[in-house]
Amino acid sequence: MANLAQAIRLALHFGEENLGVTDIFGEDVGAPLGGVFTATQGLKTAWNTPLDERGIIGTALGIAYAGGKPVAEIQFCDYIYNVIDLLKLCGNVTWSSAGEYHVPMVLMTPVGSGIHGSMYHSHSFESIATHIQGWKIVMPSNPKDAYGLMLSAIAEPNPVLFLAPKALMRQKGAELIPGEPADEKTLHNMIDAPLGDRSDWQPNWPPVEDYRVAIGEAKIARAGTQLTVVTYGRMLPLSVNAAETLAKEGLDIEVIDLRTIYPFDLPMVKASVEKTGRLLVINEDTEVTNFGEHIIRKVLDEAFYSLEVKPELLAGLDVPGVGLAWGYEQNSVPQADDVLAAMRRLATERA
């Protein structure tokens, strides 16, 4: 089974061969490293840029203007802030030019905590990203979805922000990507660069196939009837685990993997809340002006009378950083026991 980083790599390879990807670039994205998480190792159009995020985004937009299909990377989302006006430009070109130009580009960046990354390798970006109009925003929680979302992102004529939960980069999937060898050792030998000198190394790509996860389509990761949990990325496996644990207590919890953060699958969320009458949104971002608040507001607009108890958001603490000491991180970003406790409380709260 491919891990999430390998899945991204396989998708980018498929994109180069079949979907017209012309450039995959960013800091340390090309040889020899192939990305700090190895997500771009061995790709034929991958190249290293100067250490200059503004140059990276401007170049991507220019390539898109000139008919190319760029996939750019910001090494960690924590370093994306000095390009906000360029992201705004990418998102407003189609509208401001009344459709004369559009921006088929993908921007990927690792997000979130869970790797002892401290101040500048732990933050989330989706809430700020949703304030930059004109972008679609996706975040997978498993390798197969990462593959399918990346292919959809590449094929999309609008800019897509692909958020990769960094704590899950080494997680293997439960399902094979179509065309992936069943044995993970075989896959490793085919596509992972050797340690040490790799100047003569070439990947041997497996014949991966076209598999898309449509942008805007969420997935019911676990079906249930008593509480709707809406989450994505790193919080998804924690939520599914908690739901399984609580099932032993007789609680039947539905977990929705949003997969696309914007535009999000409101019909699926609404249908689920109409069934369960309860909503818990979980993510890692800081809680003030958190995207989860928007999800709750839409549910209040569309399914208020289905709610039996007050909907809740479990999110990161509103502090300036995720600190290095484990206690800080545990107390800044929801952990497994916080997820479990919030789910139990909301599922059992008296209506």
Added chain:
Amino acid sequence: MPATPWIAPALDAQLKIAIHDKMALGRATEEMMIRMMRTGHGYFWIGGPGEEGFNVPLGLLTKKGHGPDYDYLHLHYRSSATILAMGAEPINLLRQMRATATDPYSKGRNFVNHFAIKPWNVVPVTPTIETQYTTVIGTALVQQRHGGDGLSYVTGGDAGSAEGDFWTCMNWSTRPGRELPVLILVTQNEFGISTPANQTQNNLRLNERANGFGIRNACVDGNDPIASWHALVEAMEYVRHERKPYCLQANVSRLYGHSSSSGANRYDEPDCLGLYEQRLIRENLMTQAEIQAVWDKHNAQLAQDLQIVIAEPMPDKSHVLQHVWHEGPAGN
């Protein structure tokens, strides 16, 4: 069909007269738009009166067309004369000034002189005064791979060149073995809105910054269209054939101040048009009467255009939802 190679036309008498015609068209169009602002036929005005001496040669020397065989334009908001020299219809500038539904560049969404013309590789002009110096890298990169003699050029003001994007452009276009066909243009008018250059620039020759990157560079009197023509031909020949960057500064005037926010009143600075007309008369290329006829022709046409534009519809409120997303296939 491969694009034909670019060759600079000979600067003969006919071309010198044509340059005047386009300069006058640029000025007349801008002055009409300033009047529109004053008479309630538009809101904000910003534009390029005072830069025609440089911008018209630039437009005439542009390899105009769509795709990497042709030049990509990443323009500053003072580029009206460049676009008009390329053949844009002045009525379309008036439409954007008035923010009509017929504005072909932004459908009433953006300020005047914010063009977007895909058939001519004019990428959307954006009010962020620095981002064009980074987007130009991307189009030039595509052209570098594509081959041919198309280049990407970027224009910006002197104050805006303080932004990191200016340095990004020089740095990315000189990576060893990966040099890019970028023509980096700066218009030096010694102001950024109200701030005089001597408070912010230690050397008014901004092109000399390019020395640090080994980029060939020059400075030209942008009030002199003949000197500008020759400087642009030299720069373009170099970029087109060497496939390496070049930085050219044009010293220009800002004849109506920064924008309508500062009143758009006429300032006493050298006027490229007046100077050029004296020269055309001196060199017996045009008479005063012929020059006057050029102005009369453009002014009459613009007056007619204005009547058309003020009768045209404004965008409907519901149009605000159009073009948020591109619905068709990907690819510009």
